[in-house]
Amino acid sequence: MPDIAGRKAELRRDARARREAIAPALRIEAAFALAEHVAADEVFDGLDVVGAYLPIGSEIDPRPAMTALADRRLRLAAPAIVAGELEFRELLRDGELERQGLGTVAPGAGARVLEPDVLLVPLLAFDRRGARIGYGRGFYDRAIARLLAVRPRLVTVGLAFDAQEVDEVPVEPHDRFLDRILTESGVRIPSASGAPR
Ligand SMILES: Nc1nc2c(c(=O)[nH]1)N(C=O)[C@@H](CNc1ccc(C(=O)N[C@@H](CCC(=O)O)C(=O)O)cc1)CN2
Numbered sequence: 187m188p189d190i191a192g193r194k195a196e197l198r199r200d201a202r203a204r205r206e207a208i209a210p211a212l213r214i215e216a217a218f219a220l221a222e223h224v225a226a227d228e229v230f231d232g233l234d235v236v237g238a239y240l241p242i243g244s245e246i247d248p249r250p251a252m253t254a255l256a257d258r259r260l261r262l263a264a265p266a267i268v269a270g271e272l273e274f275r276e277l278l279r280d281g282e283l284e285r286q287g288l289g290t291v292a293p294g295a296g297a298r299v300l301e302p303d304v305l306l307v308p309l310l311a312f313d314r315r316g317a318r319i320g321y322g323r324g325f326y327d328r329a330i331a332r333l334l335a336v337r338p339r340l341v342t343v344g345l346a347f348d349a350q351e352v353d354e355v356p357v358e359p360h361d362r363f364l365d366r367i368l369t370e371s372g373v374r375i376p377s378a379s380g381a382p383r
């Protein structure tokens with residue numbers, strides 16, 4: 187049995203290949219299906235700020251869902267990378283975007299910094315417990331840990347294609363289980379949430 191870092195690396199490669207193989211028509215359908223699911227999901231009731239993301243590569247496109255959340259009066263924020271950590275900056279219509287490195291863009295340094303009540307979390311693979319794996323730099327793991335200190339009721343919602351589900355994502359002590367997973371087929375409530383036990 188390879189070590190946990192090796193298993194995560196292999197899982198990342200496989201999951202990325204599966205995500206990249208998803209046909210364009212399904213990607214578009216899936217993005218609009220997500221918007222319908224978030225429009226109906228009571229988990230967003232009464233929340234103020236959603237930390238979303240601007241998609242890169244083959245990630246599921248959260249922007250129709252973001253529009254649905256803006257229609258529900260949530261304010262939108264997107265992650266900028268500041269000193270190696272994520273900072274969520276208010277995303278306004280017509281606001282300028284700047285390159286953040288690693289192929290991402292976000293509102294520039296003049297944008298308001300917001301502390302999200304709910305995070306839409308990109309991922310490469312997830313399992314039924316709500317364990318997830320990303321690009322392997324720990325940005326989301328650290329951002330969730332930091333935000334929980336100021337937003338103890340922070341809700342984490344993974345966005346993914348059904349094809350990204352795996353039997354078991356290896357977890358380390360710093361990994362946190364997602365509270366919810368939304369895919370094109372609907373809402374999954376994971377069997378675990380919060381820190382691994
Ligand atoms: N859309 C999006 N924004 C995000 C993240 C993310 O995962 N997705 N992040 C989450 O941490 C942060 C940026 N961190 C990143 C860390 C690694 C890679 C990365 O390895 N990129 C690949 C190419 C990605 C692709 O084309 O699929 C690479 O550079 O090889 C990208 C972003 C903040 N913004």
Ligand SMILES: Nc1ncnc2c1ncn2[C@@H]1O[C@H](COP(=O)(O)OP(=O)(O)OP(=O)(O)O)[C@@H](O)[C@H]1O
Nearest residue numbers: 318319320321322323324325326327328331360361
């Ligand atoms: N809360 C944390 N505090 C400090 N370091 C952390 C924390 N969470 C993760 N890390 C560091 O980040 C590295 C990458 O973690 P992991 O392999 O779980 O990434 P990932 O979940 O794929 O990435 P991401 O969260 O960016 O999507 C780990 O080696 C770990 O040392």
